[in-house]
Structures are given as C-alpha cells and as structure tokens.
Amino acid sequence: xxxxxxxxxxxxxxxxxxxxxxxxxxxxxxxxxxxxxxxxxxxxxxxxxxxxxxxxxxxxxxxxxxxxxxxxxxxxxxxxxxxxxxxxxxxxxxxxxxxxxxxxxxxxxxxxxxxxxxxxxxxxxxxxxxxxxxxxxxxxxxxxxxxxxxxxxxxxxxxxxxxxxxxxxxxxxxxxxxxxxxxxxxxxx
Numbered sequence: 615x616x617x618x619x620x621x622x623x624x625x626x627x628x629x630x631x632x633x634x635x636x637x638x639x640x641x642x643x644x645x646x647x648x649x650x651x652x653x654x655x656x657x658x659x660x661x662x663x664x665x666x667x668x669x670x671x672x673x674x675x676x677x678x679x680x681x682x683x684x685x686x687x688x689x690x691x692x693x694x695x696x697x698x699x700x701x702x703x704x705x706x707x708x709x710x711x712x713x714x715x716x717x718x719x720x721x722x723x724x725x726x727x728x729x730x731x732x733x734x735x736x737x738x739x740x741x742x743x744x745x746x747x748x749x750x751x752x753x754x755x756x757x758x759x760x761x762x763x764x765x766x767x768x769x770x771x772x773x774x775x776x777x778x779x780x781x782x783x784x785x786x787x788x789x790x791x792x793x794x795x796x797x798x799x800x801x802x803x
Contacts, residue, residue, distance in 0.1 A: 630781050633774055641770055661723075662713075674686070692712070709734050717745055725739050725749070
C-alpha cells in the first residue's frame with residue numbers, strides 16, 4: 615500500500631494538538647510576566663537561536679517591536695556580525711559577542727532551541743544571566759532531554775512536550791504569538 619497522506623496529516627495534527635494542550639501554562643505566564651516587567655522598565659528584548667529556531671527570533675522581534683512598541687533585537691539577523699564572531703573567535707561565541715555589545719542589566723534574553731543544548735545558545739544565556747538579564751527559553755523534549763541544559767539554567771523555560779523538532783518549532787511560533795497577544799490585551803494595545 616502506498617503512502618497515505620491524509621492519515622499522516624491527521625496523525626501530525628493530532629500529536630501537535632496534544633502537545634499544545636499540554637503546554638505548561640505556568641511557564642507561559644512566567645514568560646509573559648518577564649516581558650511585561652522588561653517593557654515597563656524600558657528594557658530591551660534580545661532573541662537568539664539556531665537553524666529553524668533562528669527564524670522565529672526574527673519573526674518575534676518584528677512582531678514585538680511593531681505591535682508592542684518594544685525594543686527588540688534578533689541577534690540571528692546580522693550575518694556580518696555572526697560570521698565575524700564565528701571566524702574571529704569561535705562559533706560558540708556568536709551570541710555572547712553580540713550580547714556583550716547590546717545587553718544591559720534588566721533586559722530580557724529569549725532563546726529558541728529545539729534541543730536546549732546548542733553550545734552557542736547555552737553560552738548566550740549563561741552570559742545574559744551573568745550580566746543581570748532576565749532569561750527565557752522556548753525549547754522541547756527532543757531525545758527525552760526535557761529542554762536540555764537551557765531549561766535548567768534559564769529563569770523561565772517553556773518546554774514543548776514533544777520530541778518532534780518540527781512540532782517544537784511550530785510551538786515556538788505559537789508561544790511568540792501567545793505572549794505578544796497577551797501583552798497587547800493586558801495593555802490595551
């Protein structure tokens with residue numbers, strides 16, 4: 615028997631719905647509270663991530679700066695800076711290098727990572743914490759790792775309850791929109 619697209623799509627959607635239903639609401643609330651605190655104190659939000667999880671920071675920064683009037687930087691968007699830090703130091707320093715120029719105490723650094731173990735993202739969150747920034751990660755349960763190192767070191771960890779990289783990335787964008795829309799609703803924007 616050949617490939618059954620409808621069955622495949624139904625299975626994917628069923629599993630995605632289940633993961634969305636099981637998102638930890640307390641972690642979502644804590645993330646929203648971090649954004650609200652950063653916004654009310656006049657801070658900036660810095661986004662970092664790799665691969666597919668590098669596209670969501672760009673999307674998030676665009677949404678949040680336009681719709682929330684919030685200063686945001688997607689440190690995944692500056693190819694010259696990324697490659698300079700990678701070439702002149704090491705790829706594991708690409709976010710630390712950029713954050714060292716831009717972050718200030720009280721800012722919020724948000725990391726998107728499927729596994730929660732990408733060395734450059736882990737280093738970025740470590741640096742952010744050492745600098746006095748708030749930290750949040752949106753990751754998944756890839757390989758049963760429960761959000762990896764990032765989930766253990768960030769102030770807030772939203773861990774998508776799935777081991778599917780694709781669904782983790784789907785959920786990262788959903789989380790971006792939940793938080794943005796909650797800030798808008800709360801502030802009458």
